[in-house]
Amino acid sequence: xxxxxxxxxxxxxxxxxxxxxxxxxxxxxxxxxxxxxxxxxxxxxxxxxxxxxxxxxxxxxxxxxxxxxxxxxxxxxxxxxxxxxxxxxxxxxxxxxxxxxxxxxxxxxxxxxxxxxxxxxxxxxxxxxxxxxxxxxxxxxxxxxxxxxxxxxxxxxxxxxxxxxxxxxxxxxxxxxxxxxx
Numbered sequence: 330x331x332x333x334x335x336x337x338x339x340x341x342x343x344x345x346x347x348x349x350x351x352x353x354x355x356x357x358x359x360x361x362x363x364x365x366x367x368x369x370x371x372x373x374x375x376x377x378x379x380x381x382x383x384x385x386x387x388x389x390x391x392x393x394x395x396x397x398x399x400x401x402x403x404x405x406x407x408x409x410x411x412x413x414x415x416x417x418x419x420x421x422x423x424x425x426x427x428x429x430x431x432x433x434x435x436x437x438x439x440x441x442x443x444x445x446x447x448x449x450x451x452x453x454x455x456x457x458x459x460x461x462x463x464x465x466x467x468x469x470x471x472x473x474x475x476x477x478x479x480x481x482x483x484x485x486x487x488x489x490x491x492x493x494x495x496x497x498x499x500x501x502x503x504x505x506x507x508x509x510x511x
Contacts, residue, residue, distance in 0.1 A: 403484070418454045
């Protein structure tokens, strides 16, 4: 009789420990957020001429996190449209704490495609028109996703085509990931 009480007590203790550990170690879920885009549809690209036009995305990272949480990480999605390998797209990041005063990205990052000038880092992407779709037809659009640093509440990305490049178009959007508190 005494042995059954001991077995019952051990089983109850083990079950209680399992329940407590399961409740304590529950991980928060993550969610993604989209919102800041150059246009609603990825087929709506913003065309630019070298040296005379820019396209900009301005993103409030806190609002993109639905106002309750800011994003833990963010990615910049880009669709680059051109018909020539002589087209180069440049972009740079600017940051703000209030959405009014903007500061260029002088954050030191190591990358082979980064040119650092006195006014900040400028990232560059040269179009590759040799990419084919599944049927073998040359594509006029290339895609890329890069890390978007989010050190402040506001982030904006300015796209340009440098002088010497050919015309091209860009669609870009910001996708972020935030941990939800349970």
